[in-house]
Amino acid sequence: MNIENTQSQMRKGILEFCILSVIRRGEAYPSDIVEEMKGANLNILEGTLYPLLTRLKNADMLTYRWVESNSGPPRKYFSLTPKGEAFYGELQATWNELSNAVHALTQKI
Amino acid sequence: MKKIININFHSRVIPIEETAYEILQQYVDSLRRYFAHEEGRDEIISDIENRFSELFADKLKKGAACITDEDVNAIIASMGRPEEFEGETEPSSAQPGASAATANTGAGSAGGAGSAGSTGPAGGFQQGNGPYSTAEEPRRLYRTSNDKVLGGVCAGLAHYLKLDPVVVRLIFVFLFFTGAGFLLYIIMWAVLPTRPLIAPPASRKRLYRNPDDRVIAGVASGLAAYFHIDVWIPRLIFALPILLGVFTSIFSNIWWHAFRYNGHFIFNGFGGSLFIAYVVLWIVLPEATTAPEKLEMRGEKIDLESIKNTVKSDLETLKGRAREMGAEMSERMQQMGRDMGTSFKQSYQNVSTDMGYAVRRSGTGIGHAIGVLFKAFFLVIAGLVAFALVMALIAVAFGAFSGQGLLDLKSYVLDGFWQNALAWATFVLCLVVPVVALLTWLIRRITGMRSQRHYLGYVFATLWVIGIVCAVVLAGMFVNNFRARAHSEEDFSLVQPATGNLIIKAHQPLVRDYYEDWWFGEGWRHHGYFYTLTDDSILLNTVQVKVLKSDDSVYHLRILRGSYGSSANAALDHARRIAFNVSQTDSVIQLPGGFPITRDQKFRNQQVIVAVYIPVGKKVLIDNSVKRYDWFNLDFNHQHIRWDNSWRSDNEYDNDGFTRTDNYYWDAGVQYIMTSSGLQRVDNIDRPERKEQPERREQKERKEKPERPEKKEAPDAQSPPANPDGQARPANPDGQSRPANTGGYRYQAPARKAADTPAAKTSTSIRPRRASQYVLFSSFM
Numbered sequence: 001m002n003i004e005n006t007q008s009q010m011r012k013g014i015l016e017f018c019i020l021s022v023i024r025r026g027e028a029y030p031s032d033i034v035e036e037m038k039g040a041n042l043n044i045l046e047g048t049l050y051p052l053l054t055r056l057k058n059a060d061m062l063t064y065r066w067v068e069s070n071s072g073p074p075r076k077y078f079s080l081t082p083k084g085e086a087f088y089g090e091l092q093a094t095w096n097e098l099s100n101a102v103h104a105l106t107q108k109i
Numbered sequence: 110m111k112k113i114i115n116i117n118f119h120s121r122v123i124p125i126e127e128t129a130y131e132i133l134q135q136y137v138d139s140l141r142r143y144f145a146h147e148e149g150r151d152e153i154i155s156d157i158e159n160r161f162s163e164l165f166a167d168k169l170k171k172g173a174a175c176i177t178d179e180d181v182n183a184i185i186a187s188m189g190r191p192e193e194f195e196g197e198t199e200p201s202s203a204q205p206g207a208s209a210a211t212a213n214t215g216a217g218s219a220g221g222a223g224s225a226g227s228t229g230p231a232g233g234f235q236q237g238n239g240p241y242s243t244a245e246e247p248r249r250l251y252r253t254s255n256d257k258v259l260g261g262v263c264a265g266l267a268h269y270l271k272l273d274p275v276v277v278r279l280i281f282v283f284l285f286f287t288g289a290g291f292l293l294y295i296i297m298w299a300v301l302p303t304r305p306l307i308a309p310p311a312s313r314k315r316l317y318r319n320p321d322d323r324v325i326a327g328v329a330s331g332l333a334a335y336f337h338i339d340v341w342i343p344r345l346i347f348a349l350p351i352l353l354g355v356f357t358s359i360f361s362n363i364w365w366h367a368f369r370y371n372g373h374f375i376f377n378g379f380g381g382s383l384f385i386a387y388v389v390l391w392i393v394l395p396e397a398t399t400a401p402e403k404l405e406m407r408g409e410k411i412d413l414e415s416i417k418n419t420v421k422s423d424l425e426t427l428k429g430r431a432r433e434m435g436a437e438m439s440e441r442m443q444q445m446g447r448d449m450g451t452s453f454k455q456s457y458q459n460v461s462t463d464m465g466y467a468v469r470r471s472g473t474g475i476g477h478a479i480g481v482l483f484k485a486f487f488l489v490i491a492g493l494v495a496f497a498l499v500m501a502l503i504a505v506a507f508g509a510f511s512g513q514g515l516l517d518l519k520s521y522v523l524d525g526f527w528q529n530a531l532a533w534a535t536f537v538l539c540l541v542v543p544v545v546a547l548l549t550w551l552i553r554r555i556t557g558m559r560s561q562r563h564y565l566g567y568v569f570a571t572l573w574v575i576g577i578v579c580a581v582v583l584a585g586m587f588v589n590n591f592r593a594r595a596h597s598e599e600d601f602s603l604v605q606p607a608t609g610n611l612i613i614k615a616h617q618p619l620v621r622d623y624y625e626d627w628w629f630g631e632g633w634r635h636h637g638y639f640y641t642l643t644d645d646s647i648l649l650n651t652v653q654v655k656v657l658k659s660d661d662s663v664y665h666l667r668i669l670r671g672s673y674g675s676s677a678n679a680a681l682d683h684a685r686r687i688a689f690n691v692s693q694t695d696s697v698i699q700l701p702g703g704f705p706i707t708r709d710q711k712f713r714n715q716q717v718i719v720a721v722y723i724p725v726g727k728k729v730l731i732d733n734s735v736k737r738y739d740w741f742n743l744d745f746n747h748q749h750i751r752w753d754n755s756w757r758s759d760n761e762y763d764n765d766g767f768t769r770t771d772n773y774y775w776d777a778g779v780q781y782i783m784t785s786s787g788l789q790r791v792d793n794i795d796r797p798e799r800k801e802q803p804e805r806r807e808q809k810e811r812k813e814k815p816e817r818p819e820k821k822e823a824p825d826a827q828s829p830p831a832n833p834d835g836q837a838r839p840a841n842p843d844g845q846s847r848p849a850n851t852g853g854y855r856y857q858a859p860a861r862k863a864a865d866t867p868a869a870k871t872s873t874s875i876r877p878r879r880a881s882q883y884v885l886f887s888s889f890m
Contacts, residue, residue: 031160048189054152
């Protein structure tokens with residue numbers, strides 16, 4: 001049993017949830033998402049983020065628009081679709097359940 | 110000093126060091142491989158590239174002159190290597206391997222990797238493999254789909270055996286010359302499943318053509334760059350034989366002959382192959398157009414030095430961080446510790462994957478060149494085989510070379526619709542189908558087309574099996590055509606020669622072809638097979654002349670026409686239609702050179718036996734022309750087909766009862782006289798032909814071997830020879846007498862079964878007499 005492996009498994013499950021929650025607060029640029037997550041002490045590699053965003057977008061959870069930037073070409077800004085909202089809602093419910101359960105269990109000891 | 114290039118990277122102009130650019134490219138390549146099966150691959154990569162571009166622009170805005178290796182590495186570190194990505198598609202098993210190595214042996218293994226770099230990819234490569242690593246999977250033999258020259262068999266084997274593919278390829282090249290390797294390769298190609306495997310290639314160098322410094326195509330300068338030699342050396346090697354050839358032909362008039370010969374030898378032999386080598390390399394080698402390719406061409410190193418430097422600087426920063434950390438020593442120490450771990454891990458992985466890429470991307474250098482050459486060679490061989498097969502097929506079918514193709518022969522042998530249909534089915538299905546299949550396969554291989562229709566192979570196989578069944582049925586029907594044998598007989602009304610000497614001659618063969626052939630030269634062909642094909646008939650010369658003793662005082666000539674057939678009657682019918690017309694002028698009997706069989710008559714192994722009966726005291730001379738006759742016997746009755754061109758050996762097997770009995774051995778061109786004790790040479794005992802002895806002895810032995818044991822038994826088993834003079838007349842103890850003169854032999858075949866038993870008896874009863882016949886022979890010698 002490898003501690004890193006278990007950790008990464010735990011993180012993997014909540015990554016989408018966290019990303020969606022960041023985007024839900026307003027249109028987001030990927031590097032902003034990374035910064036925000038880093039600020040919350042949840043490190044994520046950009047290389048992990050981009051594929052996740054693309055997958056979510058392809059699953060119609062996300063949409064994006066091009067925003068002109070003052071330096072160089074336009075950037076992609078992501079936002080949630082209604083389907084994404086619903087998906088997020090379900091994840092939120094699941095997280096609450098899990099969080100409560102885990103909390104209850106771990107506090108017992 | 111580093112070269113800086115400007116790239117247009119996602120709508121931004123970025124000045125970047127050439128090496129940094131290469132690192133970037135390798136990183137993007139690794140992403141491309143990692144996301145190979147991802148739906149939105151291009152989009153993901155484009156996004157990441159875009160981000161790179163943005164970060165580069167930031168860097169430049171902050172005053173950097175250009176993007177350096179360090180910059181790129183730093184960005185890559187923040188982006189993460191593919192093997193660090195967290196996602197559903199990632200095999201998590203790759204993670205522990207890398208991180209476990211990081212945890213405690215980080216510095217050690219990094220140093221080790223640095224020093225091991227000279228001998229090849231070390232541990233760093235294995236761990237840096239990330240998602241490509243197959244170490245945790247059960248080891249299975251695959252063909253690779255990515256690192257292949259021909260079918261990926263060698264690389265697959267190498268991966269399985271953990272060898273360098275170049276080694277396996279070289280072994281296979283050697284095996285190919287034995288032929289077994291060729292087969293083995295084809296079989297493995299067919300059997301093994303494909304899979305993308307990352308095999309550790311040997312070196313970073315590759316052969317390219319150098320477009321920057323070329324005379325013709327840059328082959329020589331590419332070679333020079335590869336071997337790190339001055340460019341004039343390979344140029345001279347390529348040019349020297351040609352120059353020599355030119356010079357020697359100029360001076361050939363002045364110099365003596367031998368020198369000219371030598372010059373030509375060099376030019377034609379060695380120089381010629383060098384010329385071909387140049388052209389082949391020209392075709393095979395890619396041009397080094399991009400910067401990394403040019404680097405690879407020279408084998409310039411992203412090598413130990415740079416790796417070591419990277420490792421060192423990483424360790425430095427780590428130390429710095431640790432010191433900082435020690436100074437801070439706060440309640441967030443745990444947090445920091447993890448940070449450190451992560452960053453250590455990242456930097457370590459940077460190094461290891463760098464090495465991985467360095468080695469992975471490089472191909473296999475000269476092995477690659479050899480492989481490509483070999484691929485061409487292989488395809489040429491396969492093409493030649495296919496071509497030869499097609500040509501052979503055509504030759505067999507239409508007789509392109511011999512004029513005696515199977516198709517021509519077919520109409521003489523086969524009878525009726527079904528046999529023809531079966532013959533065609535056999536021909537097409539058994540011979541044409543495999544050739545077509547081979548060609549299809551080959552064309553697919555060459556064009557790289559991959560068929561989705563897997564049933565094609567099954568269709569070919571099924572057709573072929575049907576063809577085999579047709580062949581078996583046809584063979585059955587064919588044998589049935591030769592089941593029965595029959596003879597018709599005819600007495601030729603002979604005018605008794607006044608001289609007391611009968612001469613037997615044969616005409617020239619009815620048809621001789623004048624042939625002009627690039628292989629055989631030219632001339633008249635008149636003595637080849639036992640048959641000759643013409644437009645409307647097949648000419649047989651399966652004729653035997655047999656000499657027997659006449660029972661009265663006159664010559665007799667009897668012509669037996671024999672044939673096979675599906676029934677006795679059919680065989681007799683075939684036999685009677687043989688056109689074999691004998692003529693006589695004075696004492697000369699002219700036999701035709703053969704007899705034609707038309708398509709209607711069909712070939713049923715027709716044979717003619719000319720029996721010449723010589724009265725005692727009269728002479729006979731059989732002309733040399735008679736030797737042109739051949740003998741051929743298909744015999745299906747002994748569960749095998751006898752294909753026999755020698756009528757003498759046929760004696761032992763001939764079952765018409767006639768040949769076994771009382772005929773005498775004769776040599777062409779020799780005058781014989783019939784005596785009461787048998788046939789004797791007129792010029793006999795005094796003039797033994799010594800040079801013919803070995804052959805004769807052999808014949809004698811052949812005859813004696815089966816007979817000798819019976820010599821003694823025969824008189825006991827049968828009644829003793831009825832006639833004391835023994836040799837003069839055929840003895841027939843069981844009373845089925847053959848009146849010596851009128852019925853010299855039986856007309857046996859139509860009622861063959863009935864006649865079989867007496868015939869057998871007859872022949873055994875005659876044996877004692879045959880023994881004396883051999884006594885007679887031995888007296889010749």
